[in-house]
């Protein structure tokens with residue numbers, strides 16, 4: 558046996574949500590490289606069609622399923638439609654996710670005490686409620702598979718304190734809890750369930766922060782590897798969790814964060830610039 562064969566998924570049927578761009582599109586392409594037929598979902602049909610083209614260029618079948626996970630019933634419908642189109646599901650990478658969004662479409666970064674309840678609700682609806690609905694709907698399809706793997710795209714924000722993104726971080730922590738519970742509950746049905754926790758990764762979602770400047774400098778100063786990740790650096794870990802390479806791994810949260818969540822207690826000594834968030838968003842520490 559060649560160990561690289563463990564990363565193959567020839568003939569597998571995969572669903573990747575949030576695959577119109579960013580991490581999700583790269584995951585869909587990687588799963589196609591590994592031999593999967595892939596159903597891809599997002600709201601933006603034109604962008605999904607581009608992902609379909611990228612999968613088909615790799616010689617695999619691709620199906621675009623458009624839908625807004627904020628709408629009731631859509632998450633479940635996408636799982637069922639993907640299974641119907643591909644003849645079943647072996648791999649589900651639930652990657653779609655959102656930050657709270659302002660009216661102009663930009664990310665809304667506010668501490669909890671200044672945010673409005675609808676901002677919280679909109680993030681919980683997409684990141685948590687739709688996750689539960691998708692997992693529930695995917696279950697019978699995965700239970701019928703001989704190589705079922707469910708991967709939830711959580712975040713390092715679910716592991717560490719993430720001020721100004723409390724709703725996002727809470728939903729990502731909830732995904733970690735859900736993945737552990739499902740891993741135990743579904744293990745004897747042959748379904749592995751794991752989570753992935755990327756750190757700061759350059760995508761449309763993080764463009765507001767990754768552009769060179771004080772915010773990017775401040776964020777990367779807290780990353781031991783000292784830089785942003787590229788989406789390709791998240792994809793390998795996703796393929797590991799989806800494929801037989803991780804056949805004895807379930808209930809795990811795989812962290813791909815350049816060391817961000819490793820507590821160094823400041824011992825590494827990397828210089829940390831001052832927070833670019835002005836008071837009252839980041840109030841100064843009270844004098845001791």
Ligand SMILES: NC(=O)c1ccc[n+]([C@@H]2O[C@H](COP(=O)([O-])OP(=O)(O)OC[C@H]3O[C@@H](n4cnc5c(N)ncnc54)[C@H](OP(=O)(O)O)[C@@H]3O)[C@@H](O)[C@H]2O)c1
Nearest residue numbers: 575576577579580599600601625626653654712758760762
């Ligand atoms: N980038 C990072 O630094 C980072 C770090 C940790 C975790 N993550 C997680 O990784 C995942 C992918 O993030 P990304 O950075 O690749 O983000 P992105 O570039 O913003 O892509 C998000 C994807 O989700 C889809 N999506 C968003 N809201 C949706 C909705 N209401 N209904 C259906 N689809 C929706 C988007 O497609 P449409 O807009 O076309 O619907 C897009 O395909 C997310 O779960 C995110 O929380 C990202």
